[in-house]
Amino acid sequence: MLAVKEIDVYYGAIHALKNLSLDVEQGSIVTLIGANGAGKTTALKTISGILRPSSGAVLYKGKDITKTAPENIVALGISQVPEGRRVFQTMSVLENLEMGAYLRSNKKEIQKDMENVFARFPRLKERRKQEAGTLSGGEQQMLAIGRALMAQPELLLMDEPSMGLAPLLVKEIFDIIKDINSRGTTILLVEQNANMALSIADKAYVIETGEIVLEGSAEQLLKSEEVKKAYLGG
Amino acid sequence: MIEFAQQLVNGLSLGAIYALIALGYTMVYGIIKLINFAHGDVMMVGAYVGFFSITLLGTNILAAMLVAMLFCAILGVIIEKVAYRPLRNSTRIAALITAIGVSLFLEYITIFILGPAQKVFPSSAFPITEYHIAGISILNKNIFVFISAVVLMLILQYIIKWTKTGKAMRAVSLDMEAAVLMGISVDKTISITFAIGSALAAAAGVMVGVYYNTINPLMGIIPGLKAFVAAVLGGIGIIPGAMVGGFVMGLLETMVSGYGNSMYRDAVAFGVLILILLIKPTGLFGKNTGEKV
Numbered sequence: 001m002l003a004v005k006e007i008d009v010y011y012g013a014i015h016a017l018k019n020l021s022l023d024v025e026q027g028s029i030v031t032l033i034g035a036n037g038a039g040k041t042t043a044l045k046t047i048s049g050i051l052r053p054s055s056g057a058v059l060y061k062g063k064d065i066t067k068t069a070p071e072n073i074v075a076l077g078i079s080q081v082p083e084g085r086r087v088f089q090t091m092s093v094l095e096n097l098e099m100g101a102y103l104r105s106n107k108k109e110i111q112k113d114m115e116n117v118f119a120r121f122p123r124l125k126e127r128r129k130q131e132a133g134t135l136s137g138g139e140q141q142m143l144a145i146g147r148a149l150m151a152q153p154e155l156l157l158m159d160e161p162s163m164g165l166a167p168l169l170v171k172e173i174f175d176i177i178k179d180i181n182s183r184g185t186t187i188l189l190v191e192q193n194a195n196m197a198l199s200i201a202d203k204a205y206v207i208e209t210g211e212i213v214l215e216g217s218a219e220q221l222l223k224s225e226e227v228k229k230a231y232l233g234g
Numbered sequence: 235m236i237e238f239a240q241q242l243v244n245g246l247s248l249g250a251i252y253a254l255i256a257l258g259y260t261m262v263y264g265i266i267k268l269i270n271f272a273h274g275d276v277m278m279v280g281a282y283v284g285f286f287s288i289t290l291l292g293t294n295i296l297a298a299m300l301v302a303m304l305f306c307a308i309l310g311v312i313i314e315k316v317a318y319r320p321l322r323n324s325t326r327i328a329a330l331i332t333a334i335g336v337s338l339f340l341e342y343i344t345i346f347i348l349g350p351a352q353k354v355f356p357s358s359a360f361p362i363t364e365y366h367i368a369g370i371s372i373l374n375k376n377i378f379v380f381i382s383a384v385v386l387m388l389i390l391q392y393i394i395k396w397t398k399t400g401k402a403m404r405a406v407s408l409d410m411e412a413a414v415l416m417g418i419s420v421d422k423t424i425s426i427t428f429a430i431g432s433a434l435a436a437a438a439g440v441m442v443g444v445y446y447n448t449i450n451p452l453m454g455i456i457p458g459l460k461a462f463v464a465a466v467l468g469g470i471g472i473i474p475g476a477m478v479g480g481f482v483m484g485l486l487e488t489m490v491s492g493y494g495n496s497m498y499r500d501a502v503a504f505g506v507l508i509l510i511l512l513i514k515p516t517g518l519f520g521k522n523t524g525e526k527v
Binding site: 048050069070071074075079080082086087088089090091095098099100102103147151 | 398405414415417
């Protein structure tokens with residue numbers, strides 16, 4: 001579904017991604033794990049079109065989207081839950097969700113999806129008139145996920161959805177990710193929490209200083225000595 | 235007391251004009267963090283377009299205002315495209331200096347084409363009537379300026395609060411990258427912001443023409459700067475702040491002229507800027523927002 005082919009990305013003089021390739025198969029959960037600053041977010045931003053690779057290509061459903069404008073990439077069905085949630089702080093929960101559906105025009109369907117989001121996250125329904133900035137961290141994460149779902153994505157990019165959340169909430173968020181996937185949305189998950197990410201993923205990549213150093217099925221990587229040592233605290 | 239009420243009436247219409255100009259400053263700052271110093275000059279262009287609409291096309295004052303608004307909306311979009319967009323990713327000071335350049339360009343291209351002499355706004359377009367209510371003299375031009383400004387502000391509030399475009403404008407001003415990830419076109423949204431801000435300035439320009447009777451190519455400088463002070467006073471980037479700031483500046487100016495010495499009215503206006511920057515740089519409506527983790 002998504003194929004990133006040998007991309008190089010620079011931030012000024014910094015070579016942030018080096019010859020990075022990855023594949024995401026339709027219907028799967030693929031995770032990209034690595035330490036802080038390894039290039040995980042850069043990879044997602046490049047797929048979203050916010051950053052441009054200096055070489056290589058990003059293919060989505062066989063179509064080259066390397067030079068497509070980010071808003072058009074959203075229109076193709078790729079939506080992102082950004083790092084740090086990035087909800088619109090002084091806009092209401094409802095308005096945030098409406099922004100997620102910005103490119104859609106069928107009001108009835110939007111309303112239906114809004115109900116679906118509220119069914120999944122009842123807390124958001126209770127607080128729908130509240131400013132997003134007044135929500136707790138976990139609620140903001142739910143809003144960021146709900147907002148991304150409002151775009152009806154076929155591919156959902158998630159950037160460290162567990163960041164800064166209490167363990168119980170982390171578990172809840174990962175259950176939600178699994179559930180979203182089981183309903184047909186393909187997921188590319190970027191995580192520092194390797195243990196959790198590998199436990200729900202089908203396939204995994206390990207990134208270090210902008211390079212993929214390991215790849216395989218999530219099961220394989222969970223058992224791999226290198227991964228255990230570096231990312232699983234054992 | 236009657237004297238005070240009289241100054242209040244004068245101050246409210248002047249304040250409405252400042253508020254309209256201040257809105258453009260604050261909207262543009264809110265979305266691209268640029269103090270658009272050419273904004274006062276867009277107001278001046280609006281006044282001239284209104285003038286020619288009345289004298290050459292023979293329109294009435296309301297139609298002149300609409301023509302000016304349309305013209306300046308397009309002018310604002312062009313200014314942004316040509317002058318500011320190429321600098322979007324450079325330092326803020328570069329864009330600021332460019333804004334001053336655009337300001338000078340508009341002033342002197344107008345002088346070049348139309349000459350430096352002032353033009354008298356045709357009084358036939360707006361015959362002055364005076365009303366006396368409880369000893370206060372109210373001119374129909376005060377009422378016209380105040381009501382049309384308030385109507386425009388209500389329309390703006392409606393757009394910002396309830397329309398999809400307005401929500402997108404807020405989203406872009408809050409978090410440009412997150413807005414892009416929603417599929418919002420940042421370029422388009424910024425263009426719309428410039429169009430709306432410039433249209434409001436043009437309306438204010440026509441109002442200045444009606445209010446002061448004369449227009450000239452440098453007429454945008456002082457009202458532009460005062461509107462900038464109004465925007466800072468209310469909290470730059472905050473729309474209700476610009477409205478309140480505009481009215482405060484207008485009232486302050488007429489009160490200083492009425493009770494003190496009109497020679498000091500500009501000094502007081504810029505004194506306000508110094509004071510607000512010393513005491514509460516975020517402005518009356520500004521607050522320091524922390525990020526929640």
